[in-house]
Amino acid sequence: MHDGMPITVKVTEIDEETPTVRTIRFDHSFTIRPGQFCMVWVPGVDEVPMGFSSANSITVQRVGEATEALTKLKVGDSFGIRGPFGNGFTPRGRVLAIGGGVGVVPLYPLAKEGSVKTFILGARTERELVFAHQLEDITDLRIATDDGSEGYHGFVTGVLDQDIDLVSYDTICVCGPEMMMKGILDRLDGAGIASHGQFSLHRYMKCGIGVCGSCSIDPEGLRVCRDGPVFTGDRLLNSEFGTYARDASGQKKRP
Ligand code: FES
Structure with a gap:
């Protein structure tokens, strides 16, 4: 877990999931438990909490300044990630x-x-x-x-x-x-x-x-x-x- 400085990651792929939601894949794989989150730092804009959609992706809906900036990123652009944080889900049985x-x-x-x-x-x-x-x-x-x-x-x-x-x-x-x-x-x-x-x-x-x-x-x-x-x-x-x-x-x- 990284409590301090964000890790800088580079966008490798972008999937448009819906007109307002996109998955941003990046060049670093985190060790996550489903349900854990990260703090996503968009340089010059803000830092916001966000769930991981996989070990090397976040899936973002445009709702504010930081997410708006994330939805404008292109392949090759960089941003920062701190985490993973939190406990995540602990499923058992059915x-x-x-x-x-x-x-x-x-x-x-x-x-x-x-x-x-x-x-x-x-x-x-x-x-x-x-x-x-x-x-x-x-x-x-x-x-x-x-x-x-x-x-x-x-x-x-x-x-x-x-x-x-x-x-x-x-x-x-x-x-x-x-x-x-x-x-x-x-x-x-x-x-x-x-x-x-x-x-x-x-x-x-x-x-x-x-x-x-x-x-x-x-x-x-x-x-x-x-x-x-x-x-x-x-x-x-x-x-x-x-x-x-x-x-x-x-x-x-x-x-
Ligand atoms: S965000 Fe600071 S205590 Fe939870």
């Missing part, structure tokens, strides 16, 4: 993975290593589904789109309610918009298996190594970068999860 939007990114390496039996993949539209073709070959893939352009018409929680026997899975790994994840935690809790859920959280991060406190979550002060980003569902019950998060100035905002 595994269900649920990814919404670019939340699929940290779950994809888990599926690639053969750990996932069933995968529920959600997006707003068919055009925004990320890694669907790859996941189709290696998991029992179910798709949900908000507009019904592919698969189930609605949210991933609708697929859960309609098609999935939650208690038949030993581990449920989840990443996506927080309200989607909260809906899944509520269902696990209702079935008495909140501890079977492993949720990958997103919070504003500055240091990425447990020092600055910017990513702490109430009430225990768990640091998402150091204690997470993956937490079992029982640790998130009665926390700020699904209620609020904090912005760069520490003010509460909707997650």
Whole structure:
């Protein structure tokens, strides 16, 4: 693990996954566990946390200044990476993975290593589904789109309610918009298996190594970068999860 200076990597290949999401491959291979993240430094712009989509790639959605800069990189350009950081997923037994939007990114390496039996993949539209073709070959893939352009018409929680026997899975790994994840935690809790859920959280991060406190979550002060980003569902019950998060100035905002 590299807590200090970023490693400078050079872009070797770019795959356009959707109109707003691209995978950037680089010339350095990191030793990662699925679900770990890195801090990506874009010279002159910013440093942002990002999940690995493989040992030598990140998959980026254009949402802010740093990701906008990343989506403009070309083969041969350089940027910095610190990491890998965090705990990652610890799947056991029969595994269900649920990814919404670019939340699929940290779950994809888990599926690639053969750990996932069933995968529920959600997006707003068919055009925004990320890694669907790859996941189709290696998991029992179910798709949900908000507009019904592919698969189930609605949210991933609708697929859960309609098609999935939650208690038949030993581990449920989840990443996506927080309200989607909260809906899944509520269902696990209702079935008495909140501890079977492993949720990958997103919070504003500055240091990425447990020092600055910017990513702490109430009430225990768990640091998402150091204690997470993956937490079992029982640790998130009665926390700020699904209620609020904090912005760069520490003010509460909707997650
Ligand atoms: S980002 Fe600094 S403690 Fe987590």
